[in-house]
Amino acid sequence: MSSEISYDPVSAVDESDATGAVAETFRDIRQTMNIPIVTSIWRGLAGMDNGLEKVWLLAKPIYQNANPGAKLNEIISNINLTLPEDLTEAEIINTGLSKKDWVNILIILNAYNKSNGMNMVVLHAMIKHSFPKIYSVKKQKEIKPKKILKLLKKSEISIKTWNFVREVNSISAPNGLDSHVATLWRHLAHWPIFLKLIYEKLSPLNNKNIIQLSMASTTKQLNENGLDLSYQKTLENDLSETVYSTVKNYVYEETQVIRMVVIGHIIEKWINTQKFISIS
Secondary structure, X not given: OOOOOOOOOOOOOOHHHOOHHHHHHHHHHHHHHOOOOOOHHHHHHOOOOOHHHHHHHHHHHHHHHOOHHXXXXXXXXXXXXXXXXXXXXXXXXXXXXXXXXXXXXXXXHHHHHHHHXXXXXXXXXXXXXXXXXXXXXXOXXXXXXXXXXXXXXXXXXXXXXXXXXXXXXXXXXXXXXXXXXXXXXXXXXXXXHHHHHHHHHHHHHHHOOHHHHHHHHHHHHHHHHOOOOOOOOEOOOOOOHHHHHHHHHHHHOHHHHHHHHHHHHHHHHHHHOOOOOOOO
């Protein structure tokens, strides 16, 4: 049975509030993964029994050496995502979104798809192969990630927009409107009309179980065609039961990161196919 993530992404440690070792680990995550934001799994672990530092120490060499980005692209290609119906030119005009708006929306979607997707691939392999020890570590170049609009806190989002956030977040979620809000939707709350539009476009796919089937296909791909780290020696770990179960459920429960990887890639691919949106 699919379940909720064990922490609330809305109340998890915010990047802007992090200090000391947590802030340094967040910086290392962004640098290693070449992303402008730290997604909720790491922010959630920051509040659990030193879980952030312990899990990142085990996982970092896999991100550096196993090319999870290529594996993610392979998985997304193999599951053949079904996209929503195209927008009409009138629908695009009625959104009132400018070219700059669409560009910023895609920057956010790309950041979350890359981060969530790489987390899914790496942490699934780490659990499946019982914490493999990776010996060779690539020398890391200093990277400047793309600029991204700030993540809005719940207190900065109007009640009306928050209802849009909850609606779109309910798509294939374990507890519908009452599910924990994935951070992506809070980041896209800069454009309430976009949240409303996406909910309307995704709902038919959700009602026909198309999204759920893509989630199941992703699980199958991870189990049968995920990162192969079985040749590596394994490490003993001292993760608490709470931290271990949080990471395992994050990648094994389809309604957690798998759901957001599928939905995020559907939306990004869909936007890039809309002929009336001039972005390039």
